[in-house]
Amino acid sequence: MLTRQQLIEQIKQKRSFLCVGLDTDIDKIPAFLKDYPDPIFEFNKRIIDATRDLCIAYKPNAAFYERHGIPGLQSLIRTSEYLPKDCLSIIDAKRGDIGNTSGMYAKAFFDKEATGMDFDAITVAPYMGHDSVTPFLAFEGKWVILLALTSSAGSKDFQYLDVNGGTLYETVIQKANTWAGADRLMYVVGATKSNEFTNIRKYAPDNFLLVPGIGAQGGSLEDVCKYGMTKDCGLIVNSSRAIIYASSGEGFAEAARAEALKVQQQMEAELEKAGVI
C-alpha cells in the first residue's frame, strides 16, 4: 500500500515515474521460458527483477491472464505476490458494476485473504456512475484509477461528446472529484492526447494521471510532461510492449532493463526541468 506522499517520495528517490505494464503475452515471450512450470510468471519475475529500481509502479493487464483460465489466474496471483512493496501495484481490470457487484470485484483484487491478490490500485470504468466506483474506495488506502480520456481511436466515440458546454470526459472528472480526493483517485489519460493535458489539469490539478500510450502507441513523453506535470510530478507513465518485449532472446530481461533505463533517464531530465527534483 502506498499513500500519495509515499508515491511522491518514491518518484523523487528513483528519479522516475515509470510504470512497467505487464501485458504478458504467451505468444511473445522468449521460447525458452516455456520449459518452466509457469512461463508467464517466470517472465514477469525476471522483468521485475531487472527493472524494479527504475520504475515506481507495475501494472498487470488482467485480460492477458484471464485468457488462460485457471493457470492464467495462478500466474497473476503469483505476480501480485512478487511485486515489490515500494512500487505501486496496479491491476488494469477496467471493472465497474452496481454497488454490491463492484464490492465483489474490489474483494477479488484488494483482499489477499480472499484471492491471494493485494493490489494497491485498480482501473475502473465510469459509465455506471458513483455507486459503481465507491465500493472500491471503501477499501481503506486503496486507489481507484478512473477512465477519463483513453488512448485508442474509440475514445472519440463518446469521451469527446459535447456535455454541459464541455466534453463528457471533463464531466466524468468533475463528478468523480466529488467522490474522493487526489489522495485516493487518479485518472487514466492517454499519452496520445497530449494536447488535452492542459485542459485536464484545469479539472484535475492535483490528481495523479496514469498515462498509457507511450512507445508502441505513439505518444510523446516530452509533450505529456510539458502539459501534464505538476509540482509533485502528478504523472505515472506506462510503457508495456516497448520495455517487456525489447528482446525475445535469452537476454530479454537485460534488454528490458536497458529500455527502462532510457525512459528513466528521459524522466529524470523532465523531473529536473520541472523542478520536482
Added chain:
Amino acid sequence: MLTRQQLIEQIKQKRSFLCVGLDTDIDKIPAFLKDYPDPIFEFNKRIIDATRDLCIAYKPNAAFYERHGIPGLQSLIRTSEYLPKDCLSIIDAKRGDIGNTSGMYAKAFFDKEATGMDFDAITVAPYMGHDSVTPFLAFEGKWVILLALTSSAGSKDFQYLDVNGGTLYETVIQKANTWAGADRLMYVVGATKSNEFTNIRKYAPDNFLLVPGIGAQGGSLEDVCKYGMTKDCGLIVNSSRAIIYASSGEGFAEAARAEALKVQQQMEAELEKAGVI
C-alpha cells in the same frame, strides 16, 4: 450458441423470457451445501436443474466468482460447462478495453479451448468506444450486450447527460447500432427505468434488451412489457436474488422453481397479451 431466431423459438416454446441470474453468494447459499467440494457449483447445478424448462437464459455474474480467486474461477468454469445448450448463456462481466485487450477478454469467456468457458454472450461497457466492443463481435455467433441504461442510482451520473439534443444513453445506442445488427447486439436496460422503454424502442426497435432490476431492485414486469415488448418479444428479463434465494433450507431448489414458475406464468400472460404466442 443461440441465433436470434433460435432464441425467439425458445421464448415461444417455453412461453418465457426469463433469465436466471447466478449471483451466487457463498454467504447466502444453504449451509448444508458447504459440505460439498464445490458448494457454489453444487448450488448452481441444483438451481439449473430446477429451472431449466422455465427460463431461456442464465447469467452468472463474474464478480461473485472472481472474489474467491482460483476456486471461484473453477466454480464458474464448471457452471459454464453445465449450462443447458438450449438456453442463452450470458457472462455478466462488463468488460471493455482497447482492441487487443478486449480480444483477450473475448478469448477468456468465449474460447472453450483457452479457458474451459464458452458463453454465448457477454455484457460490455461502452465508454472506450468501438474498438473496445468490436473484438467481442469478431467471435462468430457470439453476442455483445452493451450497457445502455442501468438500474442503480449511479445511472443518473452520466447516462442521462444531455448529448446531441438527447441523452448519452441514446447516443450510445445510436452509435453502437452502426457496429452490429440486432442479430449480434443487445442492450442492458434496467427494469427500474420502465418509463424509458418507449423511448429506447425508438432507437433500438428490434434489439433484444437484457433487463435486470425485477424483484429485489423493484422494477415492474408489467411496465417493462407494456413499453418494451416487440412482436418477437425482444426482452430477456433477469431475476437473481428473488429466485435463487427463495429459501435457504434443504428445499431451496424447489422454492427457486416455485418462484421461477410464478414469473414464467406472468411472462406467459404478457406474451399472450402482446400476441407473441
